Amino acid sequence: MTHLTEQAVTVTPATQVKLAPTAQPRHCVGIVGGTFNPVHNGHLVMADQVMQQLKLERVLFIPDANPPHVDHKTAISAKDRTAMVALAIQDHPGFELDTLEIARGGKSYTYDTLVELKRRHPENDYFLILGADMIAYLPKWYRIADLAKLVTFVGVRRPGFPVKSKYPVIWVDAPQLATSSTQLRQLVAQGRSIQYLVPDAVASYIKEKGLYHA
Numbered sequence: 001m002t003h004l005t006e007q008a009v010t011v012t013p014a015t016q017v018k019l020a021p022t023a024q025p026r027h028c029v030g031i032v033g034g035t036f037n038p039v040h041n042g043h044l045v046m047a048d049q050v051m052q053q054l055k056l057e058r059v060l061f062i063p064d065a066n067p068p069h070v071d072h073k074t075a076i077s078a079k080d081r082t083a084m085v086a087l088a089i090q091d092h093p094g095f096e097l098d099t100l101e102i103a104r105g106g107k108s109y110t111y112d113t114l115v116e117l118k119r120r121h122p123e124n125d126y127f128l129i130l131g132a133d134m135i136a137y138l139p140k141w142y143r144i145a146d147l148a149k150l151v152t153f154v155g156v157r158r159p160g161f162p163v164k165s166k167y168p169v170i171w172v173d174a175p176q177l178a179t180s181s182t183q184l185r186q187l188v189a190q191g192r193s194i195q196y197l198v199p200d201a202v203a204s205y206i207k208e209k210g211l212y213h214a
């Protein structure tokens, strides 16, 4: 059981009302969604920092089937993206892989995912962990007003991105790695090292399978 505290986070007035401590035990579960093509240490640092600061019980890593607002960026299979997430999180207690978006197929709207998660586990409170760049796009998301009722948004501050949002957001400060999956795909294609940017097991998987080579 986890009781949320407001330690080390900035809480907007609207969120404060929603998260006021109660006598009820809560299961606080974080979510990091993404294409994870491939998963990298930036994702892991973000999830770990938020999990620790918000005292979340668990963080679910949910690879998407197809990202909603962009064309699929690669021919890498869902199986490979999922396998790399499983390898990346295997040694971290509390990090879990959930393949419900891949099982569902089609466009991976986060609203649909939260409806499914809440149906499965109504006792859980979900915290959607997003980089500040993604928070800015929330107004364009599918059924965003309904999604906002099902989840608490957690924004990880990034220099140059606004911390204002139409929706309640818990803002968290965390060390940031500038790594992106795009950069990693480019490095591999150029035959350059990705050591220290992804877990060793992920680097080995990419090498063994010959992923991202030009």
Ligand SMILES: Nc1ncnc2c1ncn2[C@@H]1O[C@H](COP(=O)(O)OP(=O)(O)OP(=O)(O)O)[C@@H](O)[C@H]1O
Pocket: 033, 034, 035, 036, 037, 042, 043, 046, 073, 129, 130, 131, 132, 133, 134, 156, 176, 177, 178, 179, 180, 181, 182, 183
């Ligand atoms: N270096 C990073 N630090 C913190 N958060 C990150 C970082 N890179 C991505 N994220 C966040 O992780 C989530 C999933 O991102 P995604 O899988 O699309 O990775 P990406 O590196 O942005 O990929 P791509 O370069 O292919 O667009 C998003 O919320 C995004 O803001």
Ligand SMILES: O=C(O)c1ccc[n+]([C@@H]2O[C@H](COP(=O)([O-])O)[C@@H](O)[C@H]2O)c1
Pocket: 032, 033, 034, 035, 036, 062, 064, 067, 068, 069, 070, 108, 109, 110, 111, 134, 140, 141, 142
């Ligand atoms: O539901 C939406 O409309 C929506 C729009 C954009 C992104 N998302 C989700 O946000 C997460 C990160 O997106 P991306 O494009 O950075 O991989 C991923 O889980 C997406 O499914 C969701």
